[in-house]
Amino acid sequence: MPMLRGFLTLLLFLILGEGLRFMFSWPVSGGVIGMLLLTSWLMLTGGASDALANASQQLISILILLIMPGVVGVFFLGDRFDGQWTAVVVGLIAGTFLSVLTTLLVLRRLISKQPAGERCD
Amino acid sequence: MTEFLQRLGHTLPHLQQSPALSVLLTLIAYFVAVAVFRKLRQPVWCPPVLLAGLLLAAMLWLGSISYPNYQAGATWLTFLLGPATVALGVPLYQQFHHVRALWKPILVTIPLAATVAVIYALAIAWALGGSSEVLASLAPKSVTAPIAIGINQQIGGSVSLLMGGLLVTGVVASLFVDWLASRLGITDDRLIGLTLGINGHAIGTVRAFEISAQAGAFSSLGMGLTGIFTALTLPIALQLLNIL
Structure with a gap:
């Protein structure tokens, strides 16, 4: 039951986000708007109920299960992207290598400038 | 019979x-x-x-x-990816004190890293002859799946190719963070966690939780903020550039 009550809250914010997205034709998905609304709501009201925290944690812990039906589609693309696989694979791997390197260097530079007191959280 | x-x-x-x-x-x-x-x-x-x-x-x-x-x-x-996206708002709220403690480096790094992640991948794929459908499919590659699918609905491209791209990105981001962090002598779990979440979305975050709870928390944060930033800016940026 508590799990369902949390799920109800999530669905309410999802519908609210999707409704706003449609009404104002925002280029962002209803889920993202719902997430931002939920975060703001929690900051205003000062906390997530156990039911909501539970339901959220359960859903997030099965994210991999939820993306599997989409992921497996890549094995059934057939010849639709023939001749472009080099672009796809090199773009993904080299692009990710460069962005990981950039992120690490930028963060190291910025965080090492923080006072020592703030470093040990 | x-x-x-x-x-x-x-x-x-x-x-x-x-x-x-x-x-x-x-x-x-x-x-x-x-x-x-x-x-x-x-x-x-x-x-x-x-x-x-x-x-x-x-x-x-x-x-x-x-x-x-x-x-x-x-x-x-x-279908559950919708409520799961909304659910990401809860850890985001719970970790908000981390944002406050490190707000400057986080606020500078996330827009920068999320933007270059898209630019690097698309520039390389474009130079190697990727079609506009391929580029649109790969653009949200560093974003957590539920948000990436939302972006995909806005900018177009193949969902299956996007999901394959997410898989490859998540796996290689985890590998590269491990390898590069030790090469660069980086041992701060907060920094490693943020990098995993920013570049490797949910797959990187699962990896971060294997390292430590602190790395996991920072990774969730990096994943959430990268997702929000990309969802808010990518469709508009592409509309403005009108390249797709």
């Missing part, structure tokens, strides 16, 4: 009409993959999602179940 054999032949097609078979196969692949992953002592190069995807593809192929058929049944699972 012949009538029974005939019915036997029609059993699998009949079962395919209900979502139960799709959901069942997905769950089997998921649990087997998680068990194998633990048996192999959690290798970075082979996360459960990769194992599960291969296993599921093999099962569909062996059962000669077509992908659109499977996908129709699996909408029972993929």
Whole structure:
């Protein structure tokens, strides 16, 4: 039951986000708007109920299960992207290598400038 | 007897009409993959999602179940990505004190890293002859799946290619963070966690939780903020550039 009550809250914010997205034709998905609304709501009201925290944690812990039906589609693309696989694979791997390197260097530079007191959280 | 054999032949097609078979196969692949992953002592190069995807593809192929058929049944699972996106707001709220403590580096790094992640990948893919459909499919590659699918609905491209891109990005980001962090002498779990979440979305975050709870918390934060930033800016940026 508590799990369902949390799920109800999530669905309410999802519908609210999707409704706003449609009404104002925002280029962002209803889920993202719902997430931002939920975060703001929690900051205003000062906390997530156990039911909501539970339901959220359960859903997030099965994210991999939820993306599997989409992921497996890549094995059934057939010849639709023939001749472009080099672009796809090199773009993904080299692009990710460069962005990981950039992120690490930028963060190291910025965080090492923080006072020592703030470093040990 | 012949009538029974005939019915036997029609059993699998009949079962395919209900979502139960799709959901069942997905769950089997998921649990087997998680068990194998633990048996192999959690290798970075082979996360459960990769194992599960291969296993599921093999099962569909062996059962000669077509992908659109499977996908129709699996909408029972993929629907939950909507509420799961909203659910990401809860850890975001819970970790908000981290944002406050490190707000400057985080606020500078996330827009920068999320932007260059898109630019690097698209520039390389474009230089190697990727079509505009390929580029649109790869653009949200560093964003967590539920948000990436939302972006995909806005900017177009192939969902299957996007999901494959997410898989590759998550796996190689985890590998590169491990390798580069030790090369650069970076040992701060907060920094490693943020980098995993920014570049490797949910797959990187699962990896970060294997390192430490603190790395996991920072990774969730990096994943959430990267997702929000990309969702808010990418569709508008592409609209402005009008390149797609």
